[in-house]
Amino acid sequence: MASNKDAPPAIKRNDLYEALRLSQLPDEQSGSQDPVKRFISRTPAWRPGNELPWGSIDPEGYKKGNTVDFNPAAFGGHVFAQAPLAAARAVEEEENGSGSGNDKLGIHSIQGVFTKAGAIDRPFIYDVTNVHSSRxxxxxxxxxxQPTEASDAPNGPFPESDANRPLGPVSFTCLTTFKRPIPMPSPAELQIKGSAQERYADILSQRAPDQWEASPQVDVDAVTRMFPNAGHGGFPMLDMYKVDMKAYNADKDVPERRELILYRPYKPIREDDPNAHIVAHAYEADRNGLIMLTNHLGWGFNLGSAASLSYSFYVHVNADEAVMKGDGWWIQEVWWPRVSAGRAMMEVRIWSPEGKHVASGYQDGVALPSSNLTKKKKKMGEKL
Incomplete structure (x- = not known):
């Protein structure tokens, strides 16, 4: 029997507050009346597939050009969640206790544009500026x-002095909107007929939520075939499980297919911090979406590129209704209604454990097979 010292080290999984840890930097004065609020991330972003045993397949490990030909950069959901969190912290500071209880401003939407892949060995520096403010x-x-060079502490925590290094171009930009809650009950309360829990009841009843496979660290057929049931790895803040929808999707065209992800916090998130819960939903909603589509398109072993270009996330309810209380399971329902011009459109609905449609996501991104597959198809066409 192997001794404990021979066992592989446990993989650390951060909670939300460590994964998205921010420190506020001194304000920067601009030409406008409002100063620029500045923040620095302190914890390296999670990297999809980083904890898989790549060395057992290729001694060179996980890098562009081997096994799967796409860039294993930082998880895009990191900036998609942390940037609006920085905005939320700036708003909360400005409110300075003027709001109370359920009357505080809560995130209403996140409208992000991805322009450069992120690196995990250096922090993100966030500049938050005011566009419009009313009560x-x-x-x-x-x-x-991000700085143009790696941090002296590449594994974190990143020192605040990293913010003084030369910075590269903007890698992510977003507008984050905030709205105060309206008194409940709402004057109207409507959603599509049949929650995800109702429409997929036969499938969901087949097993307990945490008995489905953990969401793959990289949900590409080539990778999941090599590393089946690899577990959560170091994926932070949330436990996520992927429902087996193969039978449901078998006779459907790609735009009619669905994937379901069940999730809840890995460790509790403070209930009095609804903006943190909302960015956790956004973090979850950006995971594996476009690369799941490439499996449906038959590119799971020939993936070239799958990357977000823009992503809009809307919260349809008062912020406190997005709080993940207790141990209930939330559902992400995802599908891809349009694929064209080397791009794909993804739609997401977020359902509460009670079946309320809480939020929606709309993502447009690059989705392409590898150049080898494209050349092969072209040659076949020429022969025909």
């Missing part, structure tokens, strides 16, 4: 950049 509705612009 009931506020908009913040957030721009994220």
């Amino acid at each position: 009931s509705f506020t908009t913040k612009l957030v721009q994220a950049r």
